[in-house]
Amino acid sequence: MLYHRIVSIEDPYFAKLHQLLQNIFPPEEVLAYELWKEPLEDEGIHVYVAVHDGEVVGATEYRYYPDMKVAMTDFTIIGRPALGIGRFLLRNRERDLERLARESGTASIGMFAEVYDPYRDLGHGFGDVSPMNPHVRREVLSHIGYKKLDLRYVHPSWDHEGQAVEGLDLCFLPADEERSDIPAALVAQFLKTYYSALPNKPQAWLDMVEELEKRETIGLLPL
Template sequence: MEFIRITNIADPLFAAMHKLMGEVFPPEEVLAFDLWKEPLEDPGIRVFVAVHEGEVVGTTEYRYYPDFNVAMTDFTIVGRPGLGIGPFLWRERQRDLDALAYSFGQKLDGMFAEIYDPYKAGDHDFGGLMTMNPYVRREVLSHMGYKRIDMAYVHPSWQNDGEAVEELDLGFLPYNGRDEVDAALVAKFLRRYYAVLPNKPGAWEEMVASLDQKDKVALLPL
């Protein structure tokens, strides 16, 4: 299996990746095809596909913030069972992130991820892929060490229509096992991560503003 980075919207592997995303994720979670041009060319956004016998069978997008010394996993898709795609993507992504942190003289401190709440997203079948079932994914992430940030989480729709998406929790993987995270880090991260979307719902603005009034936020079990 190959771990191949995509940096150009014209790459045929990107068309296959975007098609896979559309089959798995709900529309509000998928950025339109043409709007991917700039993100793919952004050196700070890392988009990789897992290619098995010439076919895109998985994909992951993530980024590293050297000034925060944390990463964000935007999404991961395991497109077929029985090939070890999930462990492969995790291992290759972790290797890449460790190298990125090392290049800045740092050791990665943690990683954010938006994690589906299966009790809210249970009506979505994620393309019929059991590997993407929200119950399965949540348990896998829990085993990896992810914890739920103690806040009622919403995020702006990626359709940029100002709607609030409420089917997810904001998770954090603390590499030192701690049970709280700086509220200021969470607020700064969210403001930067969603700066690309000008139409943010009021509920999101209120959520982020509330973090400014706190020192720490608890990390709870998933």
């Protein structure tokens, strides 16, 4: 299996990746095809696909912020079962993030990720791909060591419509697995940085960030 980085919408694998995104995620979670041009050319955004027999069977996007010493997993997609795609993506991403931290002269304190809460009514089948079932994904993140931030989470829709997307939790994988909280200011700084590319922010998101800025810490709860 090939771990291939996509840095242009002209990459022949990009069309296959975008189709996979559309097959798996709800429309409000998928950035329009042409709007991927600038993010892919951004050195700080890492988009990799797992290629098997010439087909894109999985993908992951992530980034590392040296100033905050945190990473973010934007998405992980497993397009087909029984190929070991999840483990393949996880290990390659871990090695690359270790390299990015080392080259920046920092040590990561952990990694953020968003995950759907399957115990709410999502009304979406995630492409009917069994490994992408929200119950499975949530349990996998829990096994890896992710914990749920103790806050009611919303995020701006990626379709640029400015809607508040609910049904997800913001999680954090601490480098120190005994860690029970993280600074609220770090969470607020991360969210403002991460979503700076979206000009339309829903009021619910603005209220959430304002509330974060008033708190000292955010608890890390079992996922």
